[in-house]
Amino acid sequence: MKYKRVKGTRDILPQEWILREVVIDVVRTTAYSFGYGEITTPILEEAGLFIHSVGDASDIVTKEMYTLVDKAGRDLVLIPEGTAGICRAYIESKMTVWPKPVKLFYFQRLFRYEKPQKGRYREFSQFGVECFGSQSPTADAEIISLAHTMLKKLHFSSLTLHINTLGCDACRKEYREALVRYFLSFESTLCEDCQNRLKTNPLRILDCKNPSCKQCVADAPKIHPYLCDVCKEHFQGVLGCLDVLKIPYFVDYELVRGLDYYTQTVFEFISQDLGAQGTVLGGGRYDGLIEKELDGPPTPAIGFAMGLERITMLLETKRTELPLRTIDPMLYIANFGGNTATLSLQIAQDLRQNNMNVLVDLEGKGMKKVFETAEKRNAKYLLVIGEEEEKTGIVSIRNLTTRENKELEISAIPSFFLKGDQNEV
Template sequence: MLTTAPRGTKDILPDEVYIWQYIEKVVREVASIYGYKEIRTPTFEHTELFQRGVGDTTDIVQKEMYTFEDKGGRSITLRPEGTASVVRAFIQNKLTDNPQPTKLYYIISAFRYERPQAGRMREFHQFGVEVFGAEDPSLDAEIIDMAVSILSKIGLKGLKLKINSIGCNRCRPDYNSALKDYLEQRLDKLCDNCKKRYEKNPLRVLDCKNPSCRAQFAYVPVILDYLCDDCKSHFSRLQSKLDVLGIEYQVDPSIVRGLDYYTKTAFEIVSEDIGAQGAVCGGGRYDGLVKECGGPDMPGVGFAMGLERIVLAVKAQNVPVPRNDCVDVFAVSIGDETEDVVYSIVKKLRDNGISCDKDYLGRSTRAQLKYADKVHAKYALIVGGDELNRNTALLRDMATGEQQEVPFSELVEVLSNALKKEERG
């Protein structure tokens, strides 16, 4: 019996992986332009890290983590998100002692046990950034600008930026009290999850996607009315910086994010082309998280993008993505006497940085050329008996059908020049 991939996981095949590679290339390029450096953390961590860092009132910790006991009796969890692991690495490796701010980015797979749906898998992939050591709202604006730049450079259109402030540990208790008073009158109409959140973290109730629950939020108290002077000033300055950068945004008090560690800034970038779960990017500020995880009292801000959702948006909008999975040259040998010569030519081209392939199934000349077209080869290099006697090869442009005879000794130079010319357009 065939063993299939576990539910909620997906094979990313060559006919799609070039889209992923394109997105990853863009995010790495933009991250570098903004001065961010890559960090790679373990796929699994001690469970305590996520209980402390993500928050034990979140659905992630309560229901969705892949947690197991290793052979040493330690509780281990596959990472459900990237921030907590980066914070742990930041503290453990004493990056706290470096000149600040510290700007990091990552591309990871993460794991949550939840119902699979479009753009939401049990194993999923994220691009994220984390910045430590600065409270200035211009840094919040910078990462938002960076996220917008990435999505724009990928080619996505019609995205909406929504921002909010969810206060801090000084002003949020007053809001939580007002929110609980409001929700208390409607508890019987809320789902079981919201009833649990009401007791432990009422702000999380507003993150519920259940339509019947959301219907109860029409007149809910607005957190922006409860901000302390510091949070009001921070949020006002964030908006001012976004205006300076020319970034359009909508203030949306319903944006609270799904993790306990957020303070002040919270934001989402939403696409209407990928269904109900339309957020392709979300993030915000978490000024208490480094201290909560055992480090010094240092501020932090960051975001994460779901790569599955970005791929969905790219497909939905028919964004043109350059393919990088085609070979430059497909070498065609005609007759057994040309086989070894063609084989050596393939080796020489590869050694000089020209991607090349050949037939391994004994196809006819016509079938080889048909296959060259199928694998999107830019050129076919043809060697028959006549060409072998003249120490030349026919070089066919697969797009135009034009051919030229090229001496073996000049193949690398001719092909290199032709490929460079194509790159320049």
């Protein structure tokens, strides 16, 4: 084979698209019902956008971006995440003056130069939502409710919601110092990465999967005693609201998330069935991003993103529970001799005008083939047109399930299918 797909990318074939279509449809409909509108931003953005938003110490920025220089010398990237571009558009398109909150959702293809693995690709797709302009805990709860609602519509009940708060800048600073003090006494038992994190981003140590680090983490100070009254109240407000909405959650003190812009509430929906890549949906609040990093007006914001590949993978076992589109033809038309091939196309054209799935034998196959093909393609009805039928204008339509035939005029075929008459056969 001369060319192969590039490492970490995938071809999405028709069978998978049938599933993915349902995901997209459910998720889009649900987002609209929560008052969100769809937005699409470019796949190419300036590199600086991510360095400032996602964080210049994060892995995504330091080693995973697909960067390129265009012909005018601009430093561009294939976007590695969705939120920053939406925020840029929010400011650039003056959505800052729209009535608050401004609610946006998007489907986006993202690129990260990582080592491919199950549920992790270099090019992948996300559905995401962002809500700008509300700092009320009810905004947090509502967006979690949106995630919960659409997952429920997709027949997911086994996903667990992990939730935590990272505090605001003020309380996080104090907590951060306390963490550093604590971990310094264990410095030698921490893994190499975590020793570095001690200087750059001590919060990430809480997330480390290394066994010896995990032991240290178990007794590490929790953020909650360090929360300021505002943050404490906010988090309690969110949890209280989730209780009322009957959305089960698990307060996970070790949940931190890898993008630097998060503040206060962070959450993830996690599956047990995806191996190491268990996070299907993740998000949180990022009150400082627009003002501090992107020079916009002070704007509290919260959002989440869901991985379409992961969710589709999990849905693979639930095909029968979902309202999947069928690609099986309703009618298979075969023809023998004369102008019957053209006549077949004519009949098909009328039916297709009404979105009926019609398959026409373009080759003029033998009778045996006709039946085999109709069977294989899972067609419901079979119509064979020969010169005899062409002359008389009378054809017989065979129900391939009951194996019964029904005689009718060619001109009556559309009404036979479109008015539901076929139920009588």
